[in-house]
Amino acid sequence: MESVKTQQPAEEPLHSASSGPNHTQNWQNRVKQLFNSSLVAAALLVLIVIFSIVTPTFLSQENIATVFDSVAVIATLSVGQAFVIITAGIDLSQGAVVAISGVIGAAVMVHGGIALGILTFLAVGVGVGLFNGLLVAYTKVPAFIVTLGSLSICSGGALLFTGGEPIYNLPSSLVSFGTGAFFGVFPYIILVTVIVAIAGQILLGMTRFGRSVYAIGSNQTAALLSGLSVRKSIVLVYLISGVLSAIGGLMLTAYVNTALPTAGANFELDAIAAVVIGGGSLFGGQGSVWAATLGALLLSVLSNGTQLLGMSSYAQILILGVVVIGAVYIDSFRKRGGI
Amino acid sequence: MIGVQDVSVRFGQTQALDRVNVEVSAGSIHALAGENGSGKSTLLKVLGGVIQPSVGHVILNGQPIALDNVRDGLQYGIGIVFQELSLFPHLSGFSNIVIGREPQHRGLLDDKTARNRVRQLWESVNFPNIDLARPVGELPVSEQQMVEILKCLYRSPRIVLFDEPTASLPRGESESLLQAIRNLRAAGYTIVFVSHHLDEVFSLADTVTVLRDGHVVLDSAVADVNQEQVMVSMLGRTFNEFYPVRSGVMEDRVFISLNQVVCDGIEPVDLEVHDGEILGIAGAVGSGASTLAEMIAGRRPMRSGEMRVADHVVRFRRPADALVVGIGYVPEDRRTEALLPNLPISTNGTLPLVAQTPSPLVGRGFLRFREERHAARRMVDHLGVRARNAQQVVASLSGGNQQKVIIGRWYLRDVHCLVLNNPTKGIDVGAKHEIYRYINELADSHHAVVCASAYNNELLGIADRIVVFYKGRMLGPFQRSELDEESLLRLTLVGTVDSGTLPSKGADGGQYGIS
Numbered sequence: 001m002e003s004v005k006t007q008q009p010a011e012e013p014l015h016s017a018s019s020g021p022n023h024t025q026n027w028q029n030r031v032k033q034l035f036n037s038s039l040v041a042a043a044l045l046v047l048i049v050i051f052s053i054v055t056p057t058f059l060s061q062e063n064i065a066t067v068f069d070s071v072a073v074i075a076t077l078s079v080g081q082a083f084v085i086i087t088a089g090i091d092l093s094q095g096a097v098v099a100i101s102g103v104i105g106a107a108v109m110v111h112g113g114i115a116l117g118i119l120t121f122l123a124v125g126v127g128v129g130l131f132n133g134l135l136v137a138y139t140k141v142p143a144f145i146v147t148l149g150s151l152s153i154c155s156g157g158a159l160l161f162t163g164g165e166p167i168y169n170l171p172s173s174l175v176s177f178g179t180g181a182f183f184g185v186f187p188y189i190i191l192v193t194v195i196v197a198i199a200g201q202i203l204l205g206m207t208r209f210g211r212s213v214y215a216i217g218s219n220q221t222a223a224l225l226s227g228l229s230v231r232k233s234i235v236l237v238y239l240i241s242g243v244l245s246a247i248g249g250l251m252l253t254a255y256v257n258t259a260l261p262t263a264g265a266n267f268e269l270d271a272i273a274a275v276v277i278g279g280g281s282l283f284g285g286q287g288s289v290w291a292a293t294l295g296a297l298l299l300s301v302l303s304n305g306t307q308l309l310g311m312s313s314y315a316q317i318l319i320l321g322v323v324v325i326g327a328v329y330i331d332s333f334r335k336r337g338g339i
Numbered sequence: 340m341i342g343v344q345d346v347s348v349r350f351g352q353t354q355a356l357d358r359v360n361v362e363v364s365a366g367s368i369h370a371l372a373g374e375n376g377s378g379k380s381t382l383l384k385v386l387g388g389v390i391q392p393s394v395g396h397v398i399l400n401g402q403p404i405a406l407d408n409v410r411d412g413l414q415y416g417i418g419i420v421f422q423e424l425s426l427f428p429h430l431s432g433f434s435n436i437v438i439g440r441e442p443q444h445r446g447l448l449d450d451k452t453a454r455n456r457v458r459q460l461w462e463s464v465n466f467p468n469i470d471l472a473r474p475v476g477e478l479p480v481s482e483q484q485m486v487e488i489l490k491c492l493y494r495s496p497r498i499v500l501f502d503e504p505t506a507s508l509p510r511g512e513s514e515s516l517l518q519a520i521r522n523l524r525a526a527g528y529t530i531v532f533v534s535h536h537l538d539e540v541f542s543l544a545d546t547v548t549v550l551r552d553g554h555v556v557l558d559s560a561v562a563d564v565n566q567e568q569v570m571v572s573m574l575g576r577t578f579n580e581f582y583p584v585r586s587g588v589m590e591d592r593v594f595i596s597l598n599q600v601v602c603d604g605i606e607p608v609d610l611e612v613h614d615g616e617i618l619g620i621a622g623a624v625g626s627g628a629s630t631l632a633e634m635i636a637g638r639r640p641m642r643s644g645e646m647r648v649a650d651h652v653v654r655f656r657r658p659a660d661a662l663v664v665g666i667g668y669v670p671e672d673r674r675t676e677a678l679l680p681n682l683p684i685s686t687n688g689t690l691p692l693v694a695q696t697p698s699p700l701v702g703r704g705f706l707r708f709r710e711e712r713h714a715a716r717r718m719v720d721h722l723g724v725r726a727r728n729a730q731q732v733v734a735s736l737s738g739g740n741q742q743k744v745i746i747g748r749w750y751l752r753d754v755h756c757l758v759l760n761n762p763t764k765g766i767d768v769g770a771k772h773e774i775y776r777y778i779n780e781l782a783d784s785h786h787a788v789v790c791a792s793a794y795n796n797e798l799l800g801i802a803d804r805i806v807v808f809y810k811g812r813m814l815g816p817f818q819r820s821e822l823d824e825e826s827l828l829r830l831t832l833v834g835t836v837d838s839g840t841l842p843s844k845g846a847d848g849g850q851y852g853i854s
Contacts, residue, residue, distance in 0.1 A: 206708075208701045211686070211693055218679035225638070225670060225677070226691040226748065227662040285681050 039331055040278045040294045044301065051305035058308055065187070069255070071300035072193045073098070073248045075293045077267055078274035079200040080241030082292040085275050086204070087237050088217040088284025089136060089143035094271055096154035097128050097245035098252060098264025103158045105250065106167040106259030114171045121250045122243060128154060129242020133235035151268075158261040167259040178254025189251045193293075196244060200289040213237060217284025273320070274299060277327045299323075340365035340529060341386065341417065341498050344403065346395035348381055348553075355381040356392070357553040363498075363546070368520065368530040370544035370561070372537070374573055374828070375794050378553040379533050380502055386531060387419035387500045388412035418496030422503045424487050428476025433457055435475055436490045460492055465522045467515055481512035485519060492523075499523060501532035505539060506625045517543055535623035537566050537832040549573055566833065574824050582800030583776045587783035589616035589803050594756055594787040595635065595666075600644035602634045606812045607644060612756065612789055617782045618816070619802030620791035623831050626808040629671055629760050632791035636668035636758040637661030648756075667691065667754035669746055671761045671791075673738070677745045680734040684726055685715035687733045688744050691752040718747035723773045739770025746774060756787040763797060775801050795827045809834035 051058040077094050084091045101124035109117025128150055135146045181187045204210040212233045215223040223230050248267070253259045277295035280287025302323060303316045311319075342362035348355045356378045363369040371379040384390040386397060388406030396403035399415055406412050409419060426435045433454055434441075442452040457471065466489070469482045478486070484504065491499060504520065505513040520543060524530055534540055540547055541561060549557035549572045557564070557572040595612040605627040612618050612635075622628030633639040635646075637655030646653055648664045655661050658668060670676035679687050689711050693700050700711045715729040722743040726736060733744055742762065749757050759778070763771045778801055782788050792798050798805050805822060806815040807830040814830055826836050 206706055207704045208693055208698070208706060209704065211690075211706060214682060214686070215679055215690055218682050219675075219677070221670075221676045222679055222690070225636075225658045225668055227659045227694040228690070229659070281681075285679065 038279070038291055038294070039327070040291050040298060043327070044294055044298045047298065047301050047305065051301065051308065055305065055308040058305060063304065063308070067297075067300050067304045068190050069187065070304070071297050072187075072189045072255075073252050073264075074267060074270045074274060074299070075193050075296040076196050076244055076248045076251065077271035078278075078292040078296045079196050079289050080244035081268070081271040082200070082275045082278070082280060082287050082289050083204060083213060083237045084143070084241050085272070085280045085282060086213050086217045086284060086287045087234060088220075088282070089234070089237065090147060090272065090282070091132065091238060091241045091245075092144065092147040092268050093128060093132060093150040093154055094241065094245040094248070095264035095267035095269075096151045096158070097125060097242055098249040098267055099261055100128070100154040100158040100161070101125055101246035101249035102253045102259040102263050103162050103167055103261050105246075106170055106253055107161070109171060109174065110167065110169055114173050117171075117174075118250065121246045125243040125246025125249075126239065127242070128245075129239035130235065132242065133238030136238060137231040137234040155261075155265075162259075162261045164261060166261070168257075170253070170257060170259070174254045175257050178251070178257060189255055192247065192251060196247065197289060197293045200240075200244075204289050209233060209236065214285055217286075219285075270299060271296070273324045277324060279331055340400060341531075342398045343382065343385060343392070344396050344398050346382075346385055346392040346397075348378075348385065348390060349393050354553050356385070356550075358395070359550070359553070359555055361548050361555060361558065362398075363529060363531055365529050366524065366527060367545040368524050368532070368543055370540040370547045371531065371533045371550065372540055372547055372569060372573060373550035374796075376552075377550040377573070379550045381553075382550065383419070383500050383502055383531060383533050386412075386498075387417060389419065413494050413496060416495070416497040417500065418491040418494055418498070419500040420484075420488055420491050420502065420504065422506055424480075424483055426475045426483055426487060426490075429474050431473060432469060432471030432475050432478070432486045432489075435486055436471070436493050438490070440493065457489065457493065460489060464492065464519070464526045464528075466519055479512065481508050481516055484508065484516055488519065488523075492528075496528075498529045498531070501530065503533050503535060503624065506535060506623070508625070513539075535832065537569060540569070541566060566829075570825060570828055570832070573828060583772070583779050585617075585779050585783060585803075587615050587785070590614040590785065594649060595789075596647045597635075598645040598647075600634070600646055601642045602630065602639055603642065604630045604811055605808070608813050610806065610813070610816065612787045614755075614787050615782055615785050616803040617778060617788040617790060617801055619798035619805040620789065620808065621795055621798050621805055621827060621831055622791075622793070622808030624793055626831070627811045627813070628791045628793070628808040631808065631813070632758050632760045632789060633668075635661070635789060636666055636760075638668060638670070662691070662754070665755035667749040667752065667757050669742075669749070669757065669759040669762050671764065673741055673745060678733055678741060681732060683730045684719065684724065684733050684736070684744055685711060685729040688715050688718045688729075688747045689751055691748045695752055714751050718744070718751050721750055722747040722777060737767070737770075739766035742766050743770060743773065746777060750777070754786075756789065757781060758789045758791075760791045761793060762790065763792070763794070771797075795824065795831060799824060799827060807831055807834075 057063050081091055081094065101121045104124055105117050105121035108120040132147055132150055135141055136143045177188050182191050204213060212223060212228045215226070215228060216230055216233055220230060249264065252263055274295035275287055275292040276282070277298060278287060278291030280292060299320065302319065306316050306319060307313070340363060343359055346359045347357055359382060361382065371382055373379040381390060385392050388409050388411050391407065397406055404415055406415070412419065427438070436457050437453045442449040442456065466485055469478065469485055475483050475486050501520070504516055508516060517539065520530060520532070544561050547557070547559060547561050547564070547569060548555055549569055551573060557569065590613055592614045593611045594614050597608050597610045599607045599609060601607050608631060620628045620631055630639060634641055637658045637660050641654065648666065653664055661668065679690070689700060692698055692714065693706065700707050700714060712729065719726060719729055724740050724743045724747065726740065733741060736744070746762065762774055778788055778790065790798065790802065799819065799822065803819055804816045805819060805827065806813050807827065809831065814834065829836055
């Protein structure tokens with residue numbers, strides 16, 4: 001009874017911000033909330049507005065398709081990377097998994113048909129993911145080193161497997177998956193990305209597994225003392241990252257109609273950047289799948305827009321670096337202010 | 340020579356020191372004694388420049404001096420050796436000692452001069468032989484402590500302050516450290532130390548100052564007082580009215596029984612925990628009290644012996660094993676072991692319940708957000724967590740409210756036995772009261788509660804039975820009615836109830852009825 005008496009009057013009921021009678025205020029509140037809850041969504045909106053004003057072609061159907069095509073693989077990878085980073089880990093092997101799953105999967109596809117090929121892609125992803133996950137969860141080797149090692153193993157493996165040569169002559173059904181579109185308007189690879197992102201966000205945000213991902217990243221000892229299966233969850237997180245990287249490999253192979261042993265180089269860095277731009281913290285416990293995919297989209301919009309403005313691709317790479325650091329810097333202020 | 344004049348220190352609501360005057364004479368060993376929270380460590384930190392008094396001065400050779408930090412202290416020849424070691428485990432003893440003050444030769448480190456200087460220093464204080472070339476991480480803790488002391492001495496102080504020098508030492512290793520401190524006195528240093536152990540005070544110190552609630556209550560040459568007088572002066576007013584009253588009683592059913600259980604740092608333990616009781620584990624820091632609590636909760640491995648829970652033999656390899664049989668744990672260090680700092684109150688509070696299988700908050704692997712919200716609200720109301728709402732980030736709460744959330748975890752996942760390790764460490768009086776009330780409520784509703792605490796009054800206030808750890812050995816269990824503040828303090832400080840005789844197991848059994 002005492003607890004009721006001593007409790008301070010609640011300053012604000014839970015949903016007051018969205019239930020005010022004043023509509024202007026309501027709208028302003030929503031924008032404010034958007035900026036507060038997701039800097040990346042706000043920044044993306046600002047970029048889109050700017051680019052559509054200063055370049056005539058930005059909002060053309062053709063250009064929008066380009067933006068989406070270029071974001072598909074990175075966004076898929078960033079979903080897996082988000083899971084890993086929220087547990088305070090990191091997966092540097094993603095790009096190399098794109099390469100090795102690409103060449104092995106494509107080779108099987110050429111000889112054994114598309115279904116067996118797709119299974120091979122996934123199997124390679126499962127294999128590398130388990131390798132990473134088991135080592136991170138059950139040994140004291142840090143995730144950075146484990147995945148740096150598997151990066152090297154996978155890229156070396158991919159080059160050895162093909163002797164450095166690309167693999168052509170892929171089945172036509174794969175090509176139509178890579179370049180075709182659902183009802184002629186919605187490209188299949190974008191569709192896959194959207195499905196992956198939605199499934200990832202549900203898994204992370206709405207399940208017990210997702211909750212343990214946050215808890216492990218926030219305080220592993222506390223997670224252990226609360227009875228969570230910490231190691232199992234860590235293995236699963238790297239498994240997800242491995243499988244999504246293989247799916248990324250499949251998408252890329254289908255899109256370019258070739259499997260290159262050097263494909264996917266540095267993709268993991270873009271995926272990490274996407275997660276971090278989306279508010280993820282490398283110290284764990286923070287981030288989300290949807291913010292990570294928005295981060296990937298932001299990177300893509302930025303490089304596309306600057307290209308339309310006539311900047312060289314070298315300058316674009318430079319700008320990217322500035323944006324990543326700037327995003328985390330601004331975010332650090334927001335978080336400090338929020339508490 | 341060194342001392343304080345009219346020093347007061349305030350921490351928020353707490354008056355840690357209230358117009359304290361102390362004088363330490365040159366070349367002597369001066370002990371600061373008192374119960375937890377009496378202000379003795381604060382006083383030491385004022386002398387060392389770690390804490391600045393809100394009123395009053397530190398006096399050195401009759402002159403008031405201003406110490407803004409530890410560096411200022413060193414300028415005046417005052418060095419402080421902290422309880423927690425601050426060594427670099429991968430560096431050698433030599434490198435640790437000279438760190439930040441390495442002799443240099445043309446911009447390069449001059450190892451030879453460094454070694455010579457350290458050796459000279461070492462010989463001058465007649466310290467035992469330590470391998471200073473090895474990484475200090477490989478040395479035993481007592482030797483690490485010697486390195487820490489040498490590091491302090493290297494900065495050439497004349498006055499050395501020790502904050503509970505033996506607290507982090509394993510049993511048996513403290514004697515060499517005490518001898519080292521005596522050698523320092525022989526070499527002309529002035530020593531001030533804080534201790535939890537009365538026997539150390541009497542074997543080491545020339546003068547003792549006892550603090551209670553921030554006041555000096557005794558200040559005397561050790562030769563002029565006996566342990567009895569020191570102990571009596573340490574005891575404060577009683578706060579019995581502060582502790583809520585139990586309505587239930589200890590039941591016959593035994594929930595946990597330990598039979599000759601051994602784990603690192605404590606001697607074999609025989610103990611039973613009953614339903615409906617609050618079993619207190621008393622003992623100074625490092626005595627083994629929190630070790631036993633950690634072991635019961637599966638946080639520390641049992642080396643040998645037999646543990647039974649509800650009549651089944653168990654062997655915990657991880658905390659989750661203890662949870663499965665219904666033992667939950669509230670760890671001592673909130674920040675590193677319990678909080679998910681950047682996550683909401685609700686996520687923090689429901690975590691063990693979400694982890695349970697099957698869980699009322701999870702259906703087919705999916706979280707039931709509505710049930711989770713309700714559960715969080717129930718927990719916030721029941722424990723009296725003061726927060727705007729359950730979505731508030733837990734790091735933004737006060738320590739007391741954070742602790743209520745941590746304990747609230749086990750209110751939501753209703754474990755049969757709750758093990759608490761110093762649950763009221765560093766929290767305000769109001770929150771303490773609410774936590775005591777909740778602990779009582781648990782026992783009244785037939786749960787078994789184990790509470791380790793370094794605060795004797797707290798255990799006397801809430802526990803039904805109390806065991807005491809003294810240097811790794813368990814004494815008791817004692818009925819609450821058999822103990823008073825004085826006897827419990829005596830047990831934790833010198834390991835025996837009667838002055839003079841050491842406790843033997845047989846005597847305890849006869850007198851206090853070991854179960």
